[in-house]
Amino acid sequence: MNIGEAARLSGVSAKMIRHYEAIDLLPPAARRDNSYRDYGKHEIFELRFIRRARKLGFSTSEIGDLLALWRDKGRSSSEVRRIAQAHLQDLEIRIEEMASMAGTLRHLVDACHGDHRPDCPILDDIGRGDE
Amino acid sequence: MNIGEAARLSGVSAKMIRHYEAIDLLPPAARRDNSYRDYGKHEIFELRFIRRARKLGFSTSEIGDLLALWRDKGRSSSEVRRIAQAHLQDLEIRIEEMASMAGTLRHLVDACHGDHRPDCPILDDIGRGDE
């Protein structure tokens, strides 16, 4: 099948399918005589794998490792678990950072009366700038 | 003072100070005879404002708006509040998305025994790929 149908079936845009091939996340696709890329069921499964992994926030480099393990029937699940856990920790750190920002902001927004007057705790806080 | 000292005092790297000037977040700095940028107390305050706003996750474009309001003594605090609240909502959405990823991942990591065997609920889940 053509790249367009592969995109439709996998949920990965044609643009990104080409991109994943360009960065060696996927092996070069087979080509038809007209140089169109040709995909089969197997490739659709790999594309869906990538899409699902992206939705879980894995980077393309991590997905490369996960794909290799997925293909490797002799893998150790500990390898997979290590990658997932590292990513999970990363996520948790980023969530914590953003939650801290959001907490401060919520506080400031609540403190601001938000009317026509210029006094504003939000600007006061940012302008004070002490960390 | 030179850009290096301004960087030290504000916590914004010299590189980024030049960048903020280039994208018109800051007005062109005064120049000495040797074409070195020259900063005073006022600029340090603006740089600290930017640094603090970045730490709260505001984009440079939002910071541009906030800076304009900060400079405008006749501002309405409602304007500031609107910007902050929009950003807060954005943060909350992103946090929610990441928390959802993290929740799924935690579940999967817990379910994976993580030993030498190849069976792995993590790969199973990603490979199933149903949303």
Next chain:
DNA sequence: CCTTGACCTTCCAATGATGGGAAGGTCTAG
């Protein structure tokens, strides 16, 4: 006076994931 090292200047490139678009080739239905 000259050198050294620490500054400063501008300009260009890369990051990571994704999308937009141009210029051109191919296929299919009418």
Next chain:
DNA sequence: CTAGACCTTCCCATCATTGGAAGGTCAAGG
């Protein structure tokens, strides 16, 4: 035969930040 819906490759933009190259300037010390 033509229209339009595909496909190809290549370049560019996003966003904030960093790195580096090539070159000018300044202060201290020999």
